[in-house]
Amino acid sequence: MTRNLLMSLAASFALAVAVVPVLAQEAASPEAEAASRDKFRQLDQDVQSLKKEVLDLNRDLFLLEEELLFPANSQVAFFISMDVGEYFKLDSVNLKIDGKEVANYLYTDREAGSLLRGGVHRVHMANLKAGDHELVAIFTGQGPHSREYRRGATMNFSKGIGAKYVELEITDRVKKQQPEFVIKEWE
Amino acid sequence: MITRPAIVVFCLLVLASLAPVGTAFAGKDGPEPIVVEEPHYGEVLFYFYQEDYFPAIVRLLAAQEQGQLEQHAAQADLLKGGMYLSYGHHLEAAEIFERLLADNVNPEIRDRTWFFLAKIWRQRGYLDKAQQAIDNIGDDLPEDVRREATMLQAQLYIDGGEFDRAIALLQDWKGKTEWSRYAQFNLGVALVRSGRMDEASKILAELGDIDPWNEELTSLRDKANLALGYALLQSGQAHAAKPLLQRVRLEGPFSNKALLGVGWADAELDRYQRALVPWMELRGRDLLDPAVQESMLAIPYALAQLDSISQAADHYLNAIEAFYEESSRIDRTIGHIESGLFFDEFISDEPLDSTGWYWRMEALPEGPEARYLFHLLATHEFQEGLKNYRDLNYLWNNLDRWQQSVDVYANMLETRRLAYEERLPRVEEALSRADIDGMVQRKLEFDAQLNDIEQSGDWLALATEREFEMWGEITSLEKTPALSANIPEADEVRDKIKLLKGVLQWGLEKDFGERLWRIRRDLRETGEALVETQRARRQVDDSMQKQPLEFRAFDERVYGLEPRIEVLKMRVGDAMAEQRAFLRGIAVGELQAQQRRLDTYTVQARFALAAIYDRASTITEAAVK
Numbered sequence: 148m149t150r151n152l153l154m155s156l157a158a159s160f161a162l163a164v165a166v167v168p169v170l171a172q173e174a175a176s177p178e179a180e181a182a183s184r185d186k187f188r189q190l191d192q193d194v195q196s197l198k199k200e201v202l203d204l205n206r207d208l209f210l211l212e213e214e215l216l217f218p219a220n221s222q223v224a225f226f227i228s229m230d231v232g233e234y235f236k237l238d239s240v241n242l243k244i245d246g247k248e249v250a251n252y253l254y255t256d257r258e259a260g261s262l263l264r265g266g267v268h269r270v271h272m273a274n275l276k277a278g279d280h281e282l283v284a285i286f287t288g289q290g291p292h293s294r295e296y297r298r299g300a301t302m303n304f305s306k307g308i309g310a311k312y313v314e315l316e317i318t319d320r321v322k323k324q325q326p327e328f329v330i331k332e333w334e
Numbered sequence: 335m336i337t338r339p340a341i342v343v344f345c346l347l348v349l350a351s352l353a354p355v356g357t358a359f360a361g362k363d364g365p366e367p368i369v370v371e372e373p374h375y376g377e378v379l380f381y382f383y384q385e386d387y388f389p390a391i392v393r394l395l396a397a398q399e400q401g402q403l404e405q406h407a408a409q410a411d412l413l414k415g416g417m418y419l420s421y422g423h424h425l426e427a428a429e430i431f432e433r434l435l436a437d438n439v440n441p442e443i444r445d446r447t448w449f450f451l452a453k454i455w456r457q458r459g460y461l462d463k464a465q466q467a468i469d470n471i472g473d474d475l476p477e478d479v480r481r482e483a484t485m486l487q488a489q490l491y492i493d494g495g496e497f498d499r500a501i502a503l504l505q506d507w508k509g510k511t512e513w514s515r516y517a518q519f520n521l522g523v524a525l526v527r528s529g530r531m532d533e534a535s536k537i538l539a540e541l542g543d544i545d546p547w548n549e550e551l552t553s554l555r556d557k558a559n560l561a562l563g564y565a566l567l568q569s570g571q572a573h574a575a576k577p578l579l580q581r582v583r584l585e586g587p588f589s590n591k592a593l594l595g596v597g598w599a600d601a602e603l604d605r606y607q608r609a610l611v612p613w614m615e616l617r618g619r620d621l622l623d624p625a626v627q628e629s630m631l632a633i634p635y636a637l638a639q640l641d642s643i644s645q646a647a648d649h650y651l652n653a654i655e656a657f658y659e660e661s662s663r664i665d666r667t668i669g670h671i672e673s674g675l676f677f678d679e680f681i682s683d684e685p686l687d688s689t690g691w692y693w694r695m696e697a698l699p700e701g702p703e704a705r706y707l708f709h710l711l712a713t714h715e716f717q718e719g720l721k722n723y724r725d726l727n728y729l730w731n732n733l734d735r736w737q738q739s740v741d742v743y744a745n746m747l748e749t750r751r752l753a754y755e756e757r758l759p760r761v762e763e764a765l766s767r768a769d770i771d772g773m774v775q776r777k778l779e780f781d782a783q784l785n786d787i788e789q790s791g792d793w794l795a796l797a798t799e800r801e802f803e804m805w806g807e808i809t810s811l812e813k814t815p816a817l818s819a820n821i822p823e824a825d826e827v828r829d830k831i832k833l834l835k836g837v838l839q840w841g842l843e844k845d846f847g848e849r850l851w852r853i854r855r856d857l858r859e860t861g862e863a864l865v866e867t868q869r870a871r872r873q874v875d876d877s878m879q880k881q882p883l884e885f886r887a888f889d890e891r892v893y894g895l896e897p898r899i900e901v902l903k904m905r906v907g908d909a910m911a912e913q914r915a916f917l918r919g920i921a922v923g924e925l926q927a928q929q930r931r932l933d934t935y936t937v938q939a940r941f942a943l944a945a946i947y948d949r950a951s952t953i954t955e956a957a958v959k
Contacts, residue, residue, distance in 0.1 A: 177495070183920075184459040187715050190916055191458055193909050194722045195425045197902070201729045202388075202423075204898055206395035208736050211891050213396075215743055226373045261383035267376025312373050 213272075221274040222310040225250070225282075229262040230318040235296060235326035237262065237317065238288040242271055245280055249273060270315075275306045284315050286328055300328040371405035372397075378413070387421035388728065412439075422721060424454050428463075441474035449475060449483050456486065457714045461493055481513040488520055497528035512551060515541060519554055522561070531565065538562040542578055555581070556588040563595050572602035590616060590625035597632055606636040621660055622705060622928075627935055630656060634942065643946055650943040657932045657939070664929045667706055671921050677914050680720070681727045706928065707921055719917045726910045733903040740899060744892050751885050761874070770871055774864055780857055784850070793839070793846040796853065801842065808835045 217224075227240055237259050242250040250271040254262070262268060283301050290296030304313060313332045320327040370376040374397040381390035394414055397403045403410045415430035428451055435444045452467035468487055475483060484503065491500035501524045507517035518541050525534035542559035546552040559581045566575035576599035582592035593612040600609035613636065616629035634649035670676055710716040787795045797805060811817070811831050817824050 183715060184461075186916060187719065188459050190909070190913055191460075191718070191722060192425070194726060194913070195423060197729060197906055197909055198421070198423045198725065199426055200902055201732065201906070202391055202395065204895070204902060205388075205392040205732065205736070206399060207891075208740070208895060209392050209396045210399060211743070211888075211895065212739070215746065215888060224373070226376070228370075228376060257384050258380075261380050264379070264383045265370060265376065266380030266383045267370060267373050268380050269373070269377050314373065 217272050217274055217310075219310045220308055221276065221306075223273045223275045223306060224269055224310070224312050225271040225273070226312060226314045227252075227262065227268045227270045228266075228314055228316045230316060232263045232317060232326075233319050234291050234324060235286075235317055235319075236289040237286065239286075240270055240315070241285040241287075243283040243285075244273060244275070267314075275311075277306050277308060279303060279305050282313065282330065284328070284330065286315075286317065290326060291324055296326070298326070298328055300330050302330040302332070304332050372402060374402040375406045375410065378410075382413070382417060385420070387417050388732070391417050391421060408434075419450070419454070422725060424451065424458070427451070428467075441472055442476070445471045445473075445475045446479065449479060449486075452483070452486055456490060456493070458718055459715070461490060465490055478513075481511075485513065485516060485520065488517070488524070492520065492524055492527065497524045500524040501528070512548070515544065515551055515554055519558060522558065526561075526565075535562055535565065538565075539578075542581060552583065553587065556583055556586055556592070560588045560592055560595070563592070563599075567595060567598055567602065570602070572599040575599045590619055590623045594625040594629055594632070597629070597636075601632070601636060601639075604639075606639045609636050621656060624931060627657070627660075627932065631935055631939055631942070634939075638942070638946060643950055647943060647946050647950075650939045650946070653939045654936055654943070657936045661929055661932045661936075664706065664925050664932075668922055668925050671918055671925070674914065674918075676921075677723065677917070681724070706925055710921060710924055713920075716917065716920055719913060719920070723910065723913045723917060726906055726913060730903065730906045730910065733899050733906060737896075737899050737903065740892060740896050744896075747885070747888055747892060754881060754885075758878070761878075765871070765874065768871075770864070770867055774868070777857065777860055777864055784853060784857065788850055791846070793842040796846060796849040797842055801838065805835075805838060808838065 213222075225242060227237075229235075229237065237254050239251065239253045241248065241252075252268075252270050258268065281301065281303050283299060285297065285299045287295075287297045300315070302313075304311070311332065313330065316329045316331060318327045318329060319325075370379065374393070378390050378394045378397065381387075381393060391414065394403070394410060394417070398410060411430060412434055415427050415434060418424070418427035418430065431447055431451070435447060448467045448470040452464045452471075455461070455464035455467060464486075468483065468490065471483060484507075488500045488503045491497070491503065501521060504517045504521035504524065507514050507521075518537055522534045522537040522541065525531070525537065538558045538561055542555055542562055544551065544555055546555050559578045563575045563579035563582075566572075566578065576596060579592045579595040579599060582588050584593075593616050597609040597611075597613040597616075600606070600612075610633060613629045613633045616626050617633065619626045621627060621630075630649070630653035634646035634653070637643075637646035637649060786792070794802070794805060808831060812828075812835070817828050817831070
């Protein structure tokens with residue numbers, strides 16, 4: 148009797164094994180599987196709908212935050228970008244506006260990698276009065292031959308009435324095999 | 335303008351959403367590089383490349399709302415679809431793709447996208463949608479992906495119980511590649527499920543004899559041998575079953591079951607001594623495995639058959655004790671899971687920023703329950719349920735952070751309004767003092783006066799105060815009565831006065847042009863300053879008019895968002911509770927099934943033990959008699 152009972156357990160297991168690669172649930176009946184799948188789907192649809200609503204809410208909050216903290220007429224955004232980046236591995240950027248330090252950003256490998264692939268990082272947002280301003284950016288990292296590298300770039304820019312975007316671009320100067328730091332502005 | 339080579343959006347999509355299908359595609363077609371024309375698009379890419387899909391999508395939605403992605407409109411939509419998919423927001427992604435993929439999209443990308451959607455939907459149990467997505471695939475999939483798509487179709491047929499269609503699809507599969515072996519196995523599965531055991535046996539026998547060249551195929555071979563071995567054992571062909579079961583590796587996911595089966599094959603042939611060898615090997619293995627549990631009963635069974643009654647009784651007693659302990663541990667684990675602590679630990683072990691479709695939990699939080707639930711991780715429902723639970727937790731934390739920020743914004747807005755209301759009377763008073771219109775009028779009068787002076791050549795009008803005084807003195811001297819006397823002294827003075835007057839007039843006439851130009855220049859500058867002042871005044875007036883409206887608009891937004899956050903947070907909390915209950919149900923159900931099996935084994939062991947005691951007492955009684 149024991150033998151028969153044990154063997155019946157083994158046999159039921161044999162069929163289950165055969166089904167494993169297609170459906171992982173070993174012991175569930177098709178009805179139970181379907182019920183569980185329906186329940187999962189209903190929950191998943193709820194999650195999908197919540198994701199959409201939270202994303203939309205985040206969009207609204209993001210815009211509110213920006214408009215509240217940095218009104219368009221005084222807004223200046225500073226972006227960091229990289230083109231190629233063979234001769235420079237970015238570690239950090241330090242920004243001074245009109246002699247005052249406003250940002251000191253350390254890049255993780257993941258962030259630096261993202262810049263190399265074409266991502267653009269908004270490193271700082273500020274409210275500035277209309278008129279002339281001076282920006283000093285200091286880039287630190289590894290230059291050619293993995294040497295410590297620290298370079299500054301300065302520019303004067305004029306802030307008008309609308310929002311202003313300033314791009315700090317790190318490019319390669321192939322002829323000199325050195326990185327080049329360029330500051331550009333656009334309205 | 336940013337002009338920098340970046341990766342073409344199609345390539346982004348491939349990376350974002352199609353990576354698991356095969357990365358060769360990214361480089362194969364050599365996508366044209368594009369330039370990032372707008373910084374906000376580059377900013378989206380910055381987060382996208384870090385696989386931080388949530389902030390990337392939020393920035394993309396915000397930039398689209400503000401019209402900041404005009405140069406990248408089409409690419410942005412496609413990227414959004416890819417990111418939604420990567421974020422696990424598959425229904426929204428599909429809507430975008432359905433809209434976009436109908437247009438001028440590379441057919442291979444279109445087919446890959448449908449394939450990937452089909453795969454995701456099957457994993458998530460959306461079998462109807464998975465089938466629709468497969469139906470949308472054209473003829474442009476590369477060969478390796480095409481094979482996988484065919485396999486997916488067969489699995490969908492099996493899921494839906496359409497075994498004959500699955501068999502028809504799989505039985506024509508040619509070749510001896512890895513995919514053909516998987517096809518063979520699934521064909522065997524479909525045949526077993528449709529009750530065509532003989533045909534299934536042939537397929538599985540062939541598969542069980544292959545020379546595998548990698549771990550997956552070795553595992554597949556083990557599985558085929560195990561399934562067929564047990565099927566033969568069940569139909570009483572122990573002799574044929576044994577060599578198949580012996581082909582299964584000694585160390586591997588199926589080794590315990592194979593060892594148990596080998597023992598049963600020998601037992602069926604009444605070779606109990608031999609049967610004990612694999613079963614004894616199982617004794618030292620993890621008791622959680624049903625094969626190991628069963629071996630604990632099989633060993634005393636064989637010993638009893640070999641008349642080692644006392645040893646058999648000891649083994650049964652050991653088994654009962656071990657099953658009892660295991661069952662108690664499972665009880666504690668069920669308690670731990672039901673208390674919700676397990677899921678709290680799961681969340682606390684996961685970094686908050688880990689979201690996305692490709693996240694896969696490799697290990698459960700450390701604890702006694704991990705051992706029992708490990709194989710649940712292999713199931714789609716549990717994995718996908720955990721993903722949803724983790725994503726919901728991310729949403730909850732996100733809303734919680736916003737809730738605090740919105741409080742700060744409400745305070746900030748209030749402070750700004752107070753400061754504005756405090757400054758407003760001072761500004762109004764200062765503005766009322768400034769008569770800009772009067773200034774403009776005076777400037778216009780000056781203009782007219784200057785025109786008259788120019789037209790009449792009135793050089794005296796442009797004299798300096800000193801020159802004008804001098805001119806006055808000279809003309810008054812001219813009129814002195816004494817100078818009209820007809821005497822030589824008077825003549826001399828008259829000549830001197832005439833000379834002085836002439837010199838002064840000459841100088842004034844000479845400087846007239848330059849002075850006129852200077853005054854005109856000053857007047858023009860004054861005019862410009864006045865225009866600027868008028869503009870500034872209009873701005874101040876405008877701002878004074880708009881500011882209260884802006885405050886009101888911000889108020890409405892801030893105070894309107896607060897309840898939205900609150901309501902969503904509650905709904906997310908409810909969804910988390912429901913998701914937790916669903917996962918708890920699966921986990922506890924699994925543990926209870928394990929416990930039921932242990933209970934069955936315990937009952938069997940007790941019966942067997944009672945039978946042994948009966949037998950022993952009968953023998954003793956017979957001996958006494």
